[in-house]
Amino acid sequence: MNSENTGKVAAVTGGTGAIGKAIAYQLADLGFSVILITRDPAKSSSAVDEIIAGTSNPSVYFRIADLSRKSSIASLAASWEGPLHVLINNAAVTPVERLETPEGIELQYATNVLGYFWMIKYFKDILTVSSPARIINVASYWSGGLDLSDLEFKSRPYHNHDAYRQSKQANRMLTPVFADILMDSGITVNACHPGDVNSSLSNSLGFGGSQSPSVGAKTPVWLAASETLESITGKYFEHQKEVTCQFASMTEESYTLYDICSTF
Numbered sequence: 632m633n634s635e636n637t638g639k640v641a642a643v644t645g646g647t648g649a650i651g652k653a654i655a656y657q658l659a660d661l662g663f664s665v666i667l668i669t670r671d672p673a674k675s676s677s678a679v680d681e682i683i684a685g686t687s688n689p690s691v692y693f694r695i696a697d698l699s700r701k702s703s704i705a706s707l708a709a710s711w712e713g714p715l716h717v718l719i720n721n722a723a724v725t726p727v728e729r730l731e732t733p734e735g736i737e738l739q740y741a742t743n744v745l746g747y748f749w750m751i752k753y754f755k756d757i758l759t760v761s762s763p764a765r766i767i768n769v770a771s772y773w774s775g776g777l778d779l780s781d782l783e784f785k786s787r788p789y790h791n792h793d794a795y796r797q798s799k800q801a802n803r804m805l806t807p808v809f810a811d812i813l814m815d816s817g818i819t820v821n822a823c824h825p826g827d828v829n830s831s832l833s834n835s836l837g838f839g840g841s842q843s844p845s846v847g848a849k850t851p852v853w854l855a856a857s858e859t860l861e862s863i864t865g866k867y868f869e870h871q872k873e874v875t876c877q878f879a880s881m882t883e884e885s886y887t888l889y890d891i892c893s894t895f
Contacts, residue, residue, distance in 0.1 A: 636690065637662040640715050640761075641855060644698055644750065645722030647674040650769065650825050650851075653844035654719055655691070656682045657852040663717070664690035668707070670697055698722045698746035699732045701895065708753035714761035717855045718754055720747040721769040723798070729789035736895065737783035739791070743798035744782075744805075748892045751809055755816065762817025763861060766809065767854045770802040772824040772869060774878070777801060779887055803867055804878050804885040805892070810865030819864035823850045826870070 641658045645651035646667025659665045659682050669675040675693035682691045697703040723743045730738040736745065747768055758764040777800040781787050784794060806822040813820060826847035853871050854860060867876035878885070 636664065636688075639717065640664045640666065640713065641717035641719065642666045642668055642694075642715055642754075643719045643721055644668045644746065646693065647671060647678045648721070649844040650847045651719075651721045652678050652682070653848035654721060654851050656685060657845070657848050658717075658855060659683075659686040659688040659691050661852070661856055662688065663856075665692070667691070667693040668696050668698070668722070669693055670695065698750070699724075699736070699738060699741040700734065701745070701749050704746070704749040705753050708757065711754070711757055715754060715757045715764065716761050717765050717767070718750060718758060719767045719769065719851055719855060720750055720802075721851070722746055723769075723795075725791045725795050727791050729784055729794075737785075737789075737794070739794040739798050740783050740801075743795070744801045745892060745895055747802055748805065751813075751820075755813065755818070758818050759813075759816040764818045765855055765860075766813075766818060766820040767851050768802045768806050768820070768822040769825050769851055770806075770822045770867070771796075771799040774800040774803055777804070777884075777888075779884060779891065782891065800878060801888060803876055804881060804888055806867065807865040807879065807882075808885050808889045814864065819860075819862070821854050821860075821864060821866050821868060822876075823854055823868040824870075825851055 641663045643651050643655045646655050647669045655665045655667050679691050679693055696707040726738055732741045775796050776793055777797045803822050806820055810820040826842045850868055850871050866873050
């Protein structure tokens, strides 16, 4: 444990999941003040206690928010006190059946895509004031099949793996768009694949995963903390290396997706 506090604050969405908790743990171990953004108070309290005990870093907290709901994210940002130097968008769901939020939005699109979008939108000013700041979008190499005309599977048959792959493609497409939009705000935006981690999410998709959560957390944490990446933005990474994103050339479609997300 680096006992010296860095003075930097990081927020991790989905902080009680396998990868999210491992990310939070490693950031706390590096001396960050860490806020887990989660839905379950009991699981959150347990995760915070575990991280504090393991890292001897007392600056670990949680805030409750529903990442599938715009109003919840807006309220979280409005009540935020102090700086935010790192935002790691990590929360994701993969329900087997097609579900909708109370606002009538398909749940994977709402959580996995709009949740990232809204977190960036509502925390942009806080990140700007805190800059230099970084946003890391946890995506996946298992991405594809995005249909701009049917993002919520209203016309297509819903399969959770298809919806998940589409959501991760959307994360990767929106990353360079936000990097461009926020370029003059002192905020970098990058995306990454965290690794093939055995988690409840991967299990719900029918995969076991061969890597531990601590291994899966390494690339997001590296993007959050490495001094060598301070000015890198709009890129996609796997295994702590920049990789050419197959969706990087889809500029027009990416901005169309951004415009669609802006309507929610």
